[in-house]
Amino acid sequence: MKSVLFSRFFILLPWILIVIIMLDVDTRRPSPPLTPRPYFSPYAAARGGPRLPLRRAGPVRGVEKLNESRQQPPPQPQLPTIYAITPTYSRPVQKAELTRLANTFRQVAQLHWILVEDAAARSELMRTTRKVSVWPVGLVGGRRYERPLVENGKVVGWYTGWRADRPFAIDMAGFAVSLQVILSNPKAVFKRRGSQPGMQESDFLKQITTVEELEPKANNCTKVLVWHTRTEKVNLANEPKYHLDTVKIEV
Numbered sequence: 578m579k580s581v582l583f584s585r586f587f588i589l590l591p592w593i594l595i596v597i598i599m600l601d602v603d604t605r606r607p608s609p610p611l612t613p614r615p616y617f618s619p620y621a622a623a624r625g626g627p628r629l630p631l632r633r634a635g636p637v638r639g640v641e642k643l644n645e646s647r648q649q650p651p652p653q654p655q656l657p658t659i660y661a662i663t664p665t666y667s668r669p670v671q672k673a674e675l676t677r678l679a680n681t682f683r684q685v686a687q688l689h690w691i692l693v694e695d696a697a698a699r700s701e702l703m704r705t706t707r708k709v710s711v712w713p714v715g716l717v718g719g720r721r722y723e724r725p726l727v728e729n730g731k732v733v734g735w736y737t738g739w740r741a742d743r744p745f746a747i748d749m750a751g752f753a754v755s756l757q758v759i760l761s762n763p764k765a766v767f768k769r770r771g772s773q774p775g776m777q778e779s780d781f782l783k784q785i786t787t788v789e790e791l792e793p794k795a796n797n798c799t800k801v802l803v804w805h806t807r808t809e810k811v812n813l814a815n816e817p818k819y820h821l822d823t824v825k826i827e828v
Contacts, residue, residue, distance in 0.1 A: 656687040658687045658689055661690050662691045669813065672801070673715060702794040708755055708790060710791070711751055712724070712752075712800075712802060713802075714747075717750075720816045721816055721828045723738065724736050726798075726823075731789065731791075743778075746779075750805055
């Protein structure tokens, strides 16, 4: 009995598989697009006339454009003004932190910032760079600031707390290069590898300029307008106990 059932099962198995495959193919076949059925007027058929399909009424172009012009979003209510008061005090990172906070507040709408003891001044001296310009940098090299030493409008040395013997003892944020200089020196490269620690600036600048050609900015490099800040407590390990610079600079 079992042999008869097995024999019949194996005979029907191929046909069952064929039916399953055909059903699967049919369900995956995309259905034809639906076409709108014509609308026939019942009055024409009642009078014995031909059954002519009627066009369904569509939107009128002029009215549609008029509706579009009227459908305007409601005006947004004016945001209330936020008044932020920031009392500050003199410290090495004062101007640097206030500058960073100001750039953050610029992104907030309807914000009125009241800053006590505000002495910030805008400067765009970088735009007047003819070849390579330089300026002091605050909070760098373990000091309150580093700067080029200037005499008679020319750079003659460096006030720095680390390796003053470098050809250009300057921080990465302490110089600007004109685009024309870059284009006229296509072989000049900024080395990511191969330079000694702290020598990347010098290795780059000596390819395009000399110390005598540097253009001092920021009132002959006597004002700090740029800071090398980090999200950590400022390091002033190399700051001299007594003032050694020839000028007094506020950081």
